[in-house]
Structure formats: C-alpha cells, structure tokens
Amino acid sequence: MPTPAEPRREVTLDRQRMRELEDFRYALDQSAIVAATDVTGAIRFANDKFCEISGYTREELLGQDHRLINSAYHPKSYIRELWRTIASGQMWRGELRNRAKNGTFYWVDTMIVPFLDEQGKPHQYVAIRYDITARKLAEQQLVDQASLARLGEMAAVVAHEVRNPLAGLRGALQILSQRLAGERAEHAVIVEMIKRLDTLNDRVTDLLRYAKPRTPQLGRVRLRTLVESTVALLHRDPVLAAVEVVVEGADVPAYGDVELLREVILNLLLNAGQAMEGHGVVRVTIEGGAMATVRVRDHGPGIPTGVQAKLFEPFFTTKRAGTGLGLAIVRRLLELQHGTVTFESSSSQGTHVLVTLPLDVGGGRSSGGQ
Numbered sequence: 001m002p003t004p005a006e007p008r009r010e011v012t013l014d015r016q017r018m019r020e021l022e023d024f025r026y027a028l029d030q031s032a033i034v035a036a037t038d039v040t041g042a043i044r045f046a047n048d049k050f051c052e053i054s055g056y057t058r059e060e061l062l063g064q065d066h067r068l069i070n071s072a073y074h075p076k077s078y079i080r081e082l083w084r085t086i087a088s089g090q091m092w093r094g095e096l097r098n099r100a101k102n103g104t105f106y107w108v109d110t111m112i113v114p115f116l117d118e119q120g121k122p123h124q125y126v127a128i129r130y131d132i133t134a135r136k137l138a139e140q141q142l143v144d145q146a147s148l149a150r151l152g153e154m155a156a157v158v159a160h161e162v163r164n165p166l167a168g169l170r171g172a173l174q175i176l177s178q179r180l181a182g183e184r185a186e187h188a189v190i191v192e193m194i195k196r197l198d199t200l201n202d203r204v205t206d207l208l209r210y211a212k213p214r215t216p217q218l219g220r221v222r223l224r225t226l227v228e229s230t231v232a233l234l235h236r237d238p239v240l241a242a243v244e245v246v247v248e249g250a251d252v253p254a255y256g257d258v259e260l261l262r263e264v265i266l267n268l269l270l271n272a273g274q275a276m277e278g279h280g281v282v283r284v285t286i287e288g289g290a291m292a293t294v295r296v297r298d299h300g301p302g303i304p305t306g307v308q309a310k311l312f313e314p315f316f317t318t319k320r321a322g323t324g325l326g327l328a329i330v331r332r333l334l335e336l337q338h339g340t341v342t343f344e345s346s347s348s349q350g351t352h353v354l355v356t357l358p359l360d361v362g363g364g365r366s367s368g369g370q
Contacts, residue, residue: 033108033129039087039122041065053108053131055101071099072344086114086125095132103295103354105342107136163204170197206325213329216257216336220360223286223294224251226258230265240273249286255360256337264330264341268296268353271326275300275351294355303345311343 028034029047036045046061054061054069061068074096085092092112097105108129114122173194180187224247231245254261272282275298285295303311312331327341334341339357 028128031130033127033131035061035066035127035129037065037125037127039124041125044124050129053100053106054098060101069098069100071097071105073097073105082112086112087122089114089116089120089122095136096129097136099342099344102293103342103344103352104340104356106131106133108132163201166197166201166204170194170201173197206329210325210329210332213260213333213336216260216333218255218257218337221254221256221258221261221357222251223254223261223292223357224249226261227265227284227286227294230262230269233262233266234269234273237270237273239278240270242279243269243273243276244281245269245284246281247284247286250288252286252288252292253360254292254357256339256357260333260337261357264333264355265294265296267326267330268355272296272298272300272351272353288359290359291356292359294357296353296355297350299350302349303343303351312341 029049032047033049033053034045034047035043035050037043043061043064043066046058051058051061056068078094082092082094091114092110094110095107096110097107099105109132110127110129112125112127115124115126117123173190177187177190177194180190227247231247234243234245235241269282269284276282277300280299283295283297285297287293287295312327331341334355334357337357339355341353341355343351343353345351
C-alpha cells in the first residue's frame with residue numbers, strides 16, 4: 001500500500017511539471033508569435049506578440065480567422081496547399097506576408113502544427129511564427145541594388161545614345177513644321193512625329209529618374225499643404241479635371257524632400273483618377289503617430305489578384321500606354337526618404353495605397369515653404 005509520503009511526492013512532481021510547462025510557455029511567448037485555432041480556422045488563442053505585431057487587440061483577434069491579416073500577396077494555390085497539408089495531419093512550414101491593422105505588411109517564418117484526436121483527425125492547430133520582416137527587406141534591397149546597378153549602366157548608355165539624337169531630330173522637325181503651312185498634310189505628319197518623340201523622351205526620362213534619382217534634400221514637409229497644392233496639378237489634365245479629391249486630416253509634419261514627395265503624391269492621384277476613368281472621388285487621409293501616413297483611396301475596379309505581387313516591379317504595367325515605371329519610381333523615391341508604400345485592393349472597395357514617412361519631430365529646417 002502507498003505510504004502517506006507518496007501522494008505528497010506526486011503532488012510535488014505535478015507542481016514541478018506545471019512550473020516547467022509555464023516556464024516553456026513563457027520562453028515561447030517571449031520569442032515567438034503564437035496562435036491556436038480550431039479546425040475551421042477560428043482563432044482561440046493569441047499571445048502578446050501576435051497582438052503587438054498585428055496591431056489588433058486580443059479581443060479583436062479571438063473568434064476571427066487569419067483572413068483578418070491576409071495581405072493578398074500569396075496566390076490562392078499557396079494557401080490551399082497550406083490547408084491541405086495541415087488538414088491531413090501534417091506540419092506545414094513556410095513564409096507568409098501578413099497585413100497589420102494599420103495597413104503595413106510584415107513577414108513571418110511560420111510553422112503550423114496540427115493536434116490530432118483519437119481518430120487521428122486534427123482538432124486544433126497551433127501556429128508558431130517568427131518575425132523575419134527585416135531579413136526579407138534586406139534580401140529585397142540586395143536584389144534591388146544589383147538590379148539598379150545594371151539599370152544605371154544601361155540608363156547612362158540610353159541617355160547618351162538615344163536622348164541626345166532625339167533632341168537633334170526633334171529640333172529639325174520643329175523647323176520643318178514652322179516652314180510648312182498648317183493646312184498641308186505633311187504638317188500633320190510632322191506634328192505627330194514630334195508627339196511620338198516627346199513620348200519617347202518621357203520614357204527615357206522615367207528610366208533615368210528610376211535608375212539615378214537625385215539625392216533627396218530632406219527637411220520639414222507639411223503633408224496636407226503638399227497634398228492640397230498637388231491636387232491643382234492633377235486637375236490640369238483635362239481627362240482628370242472631373243475627379244474630386246477630398247483631403248482629410250491634420251497638416252502633419254513629415255521629414256522628406258518636398259519635390260520628390262510631390263511627385264509621389266501626383267503619381268498616386270493620377271493612378272487613382274485613371275482607375276475611375278476620370279470620374280469619382282479620391283479620398284486622401286493624413287495622420288500622425290509613430291510615422292506620418294498618407295492614405296490614397298479610390299473607388300475603381302481594384303487590382304486583379306494575379307498582378308498585385310508585381311505592382312511595384314519596374315517595367316510591369318497593365319496600361320496600354322504605360323512604361324511600368326510609375327509605381328516603381330514611387331517606391332524608389334520613398335525608400336530614399338526612409339519611407340514605404342503598400343496597398344490593398346478589392347473589386348468592391350477599390351484600391352487603398354498607404355504611404356509612410358518619418359515624422360519631423362525635431363522641427364527640422366523648412367523645405368520648399370511647406
């Protein structure tokens with residue numbers, strides 16, 4: 001028969017095991033993003049790091065599924081394979097790009113472990129994630145730097161071998177145009193040739209702007225003032241004159257280059273107006289916080305899922321007359337100012353573009369009167 005001391009030893013061992021489990025859980029919570037879901041994907045547990053990186057409170061996460069933080073970056077086939085793997089009782093390991101509550105993106109190295117019941121069927125899933133955003137950014141920067149080095153070499157050749165002859169050819173055509181009467185058929189042909197040369201010159205200019213942008217002159221930029229003055233430039237285009245731009249938020253002071261930021265904002269407004277075919281409302285919201293943010297929202301048809309991952313790649317475009325450098329230049333100019341640009345898009349809500357910039361918290365020098 002057990003002695004009275006044996007139950008006491010068992011209780012002591014149980015307490016030790018519980019303490020060890022709590023220690024393991026504490027160590028995991030300090031180092032990893034942890035969530036547990038039921039078999040439908042509904043979140044039943046979220047640790048503090050999950051709340052911290054996603055920007056959602058625990059109450060906002062519980063009961064939701066991971067579509068709440070889906071960035072729409074990965075193809076549907078990738079997510080289907082994830083679910084097929086864990087539903088069959090196997091562990092899944094991979095990298096995911098998620099979207100935080102404030103619209104920014106973060107990358108996680110993810111391991112999802114299925115817990116099986118007596119019949120060998122999953123009854124819950126535990127996801128253990130590690131933040132790898134810094135690593136992914138560093139990897140992308142290395143790729144971008146190598147690409148930009150090659151592109152810079154090509155741009156120098158283009159500027160010398162193409163741009164200079166274009167200027168001479170255009171000048172000769174202008175002289176011919178002035179000598180020919182306006183009613184002659186040849187005059188119309190020459191005018192069209194000059195327009196084509198101007199378009200080609202614009203393409204070369206975009207290439208140079210992307211490959212070799214000027215060094216930013218950083219200072220205080222009042223974002224609302226900048227946006228409101230840029231709206232007037234948008235309305236100079238007769239095709240977009242009917243687009244209404246509503247600007248909301250405070251005149252948040254950012255730290256950047258006023259002219260480079262004006263180019264960024266104008267490009268985003270042009271894209272928004274073109275997406276709505278020159279009619280509708282573009283809403284621009286400016287906010288402060290840890291960073292200065294500018295949100296540009298249109299109510300167009302959205303961006304097809306299949307092209308969203310390529311949106312900021314140079315030379316990728318869905319427009320018949322586009323160069324594919326507009327958004328690539330936007331990202332490039334913002335990176336030079338320690339800013340970012342991200343987006344979310346759906347067919348029902350249009351496209352929302354989020355620009356983040358450092359705040360000018362120290363009262364930096366004025367830039368361009370902003």
